[in-house]
Amino acid sequence: MKYLIANWKSHKNIQEVSEWLKTFNSLILENQEVQAAMKNREITVIICPPAPFLALLNEQKKDMPYELGAQDVSSCPQGSYTGEIAAQTLIGLVSYAIIGHSERKQYFGEDEVSITAKTALCSEASITPIVCTRGESDFIPKEVKIVAYEPVEAIGSGKNATYDDVIAMKEKLQLPEGCAYLYGGSVDPENCTDYLKKPGIDGFLVGTASLDAEDFFGIAECMIST
Ligand code: PGA
Numbered sequence: 001m002k003y004l005i006a007n008w009k010s011h012k013n014i015q016e017v018s019e020w021l022k023t024f025n026s027l028i029l030e031n032q033e034v035q036a037a038m039k040n041r042e043i044t045v046i047i048c049p050p051a052p053f054l055a056l057l058n059e060q061k062k063d064m065p066y067e068l069g070a071q072d073v074s075s076c077p078q079g080s081y082t083g084e085i086a087a088q089t090l091i092g093l094v095s096y097a098i099i100g101h102s103e104r105k106q107y108f109g110e111d112e113v114s115i116t117a118k119t120a121l122c123s124e125a126s127i128t129p130i131v132c133t134r135g136e137s138d139f140i141p142k143e144v145k146i147v148a149y150e151p152v153e154a155i156g157s158g159k160n161a162t163y164d165d166v167i168a169m170k171e172k173l174q175l176p177e178g179c180a181y182l183y184g185g186s187v188d189p190e191n192c193t194d195y196l197k198k199p200g201i202d203g204f205l206v207g208t209a210s211l212d213a214e215d216f217f218g219i220a221e222c223m224i225s226t
Contacts, residue, residue, distance in 0.1 A: 003146065003182055003203030004220055005046045005130065006210030007071060007098060017053045021060050023213035028064060034217070037224045038065035043203070045220060046096050046130075047210075051085050054093045069096035069130065072104060075117040087118070087125040097122050098205070099129045100138070102152050112139040119144065130205070132184070136172045146180045147173070148205040154185025156208055161185055167200050189218030196226035 012020065028035050037043050045066040049057055057068055070093075074084035087097065099118045104110035115131065119141045122129040130146045132138075140147055149169050154161045166183045175181060183195055184205030195201045203223070209215040 001041055001202075002043050002223055003046065003130075003180060004043050004216075004223060005048060005069065005096075005098075005148075005182070005184075005203070005205045006216055007048050007101070007184075007205055007207050008050060008210060009071065009103070009207060010050060011211055012050065012053070014053065014056065017049060017056060018060070020211075020213045021057065024217060025061075025064055027213065027217040028066075031217075031221070034220050034224060035065065038220070043220060043223050048096070048098055054090070058093055067095045068093065069098060070094045070127070071098050071101070073097050073099070073118050073122060073127070075114040075121070077121060087121040087127055090127060091125050094127055096128045096130055096146075098148075099131050101132045102134050102150055102155060105134070105138075115139055116141055130182070132205070133173065135169060140173070140175075142176065144176075144179060146182065147175055148182040148184045149173070150184040150205060156186065158186050160187060160191050163194050163198060163201070166195065167198075170200060187219065189215055189222055192219050192222045193226045196223060 038045055046069045048069040048071045070090050073087040076084055078086040078088040100110055100115045119129045131140050131144045132148045132150050134152050151161050170181050180202040182203045182205050183201050187204045187206050188209040
């Protein structure tokens with residue numbers, strides 16, 4: 001089983017989200033092979049839009065075989081925390097949440113304390129955390145089941161890391177048995193095959209190439225044909 005995760009970051013307005021969904025849903029309906037792979041969980045596809053669009057996606061996805069995820073959750077529980085989105089608030093809207101993305105670390109002071117709190121709050125809300133790491137000096141909570149390695153220099157740069165580098169980092173991270181290991185950083189429909197020909201990488205966290213429904217779908221196609 002492999003994961004394919006779209007991280008739209010702070011992109012798209014409501015009209016662009018509707019257009020993306022229309023295209024993505026029709027690509028799934030047209031391609032029986034990808035549709036079957038998504039249905040039988042050969043690939044688990046998770047879309048992480050900006051939070052205001054989660055309800056819309058829930059409504060428009062109907063019984064489409066993909067899941068929804070949050071790009072972050074609050075480190076506070078539900079309560080008087082104006083502007084925050086608690087894990088509890090996301091119950092029924094998402095099954096997954098990205099935690100500790102390097103952009104949260106760089107711009108919003110995400111650290112070991114907040115990652116620990118967020119991971120615990122996700123678990124209490126039955127939301128599976130997808131914890132991001134920039135390398136071996138980043139903190140990863142022990143109980144995590146999905147880790148995404150995203151070297152900073154590869155994010156949004158077009159300079160994706162090599163398969164060998166990604167595997168070398170996996171060895172250094174010494175993840176617990178059964179933890180899925182994903183790669184993120186300039187993954188696109190052309191370079192994704194490089195990571196799939198050999199074992200050890202359980203899928204992708206995709207930023208830029210997920211903004212275009214056809215490119216993102218192209219990665220899914222690639223994943224089932226490699
Ligand atoms: P990118 O972003 O695919 O644009 O490099 C990946 C990410 O930051 O999750």
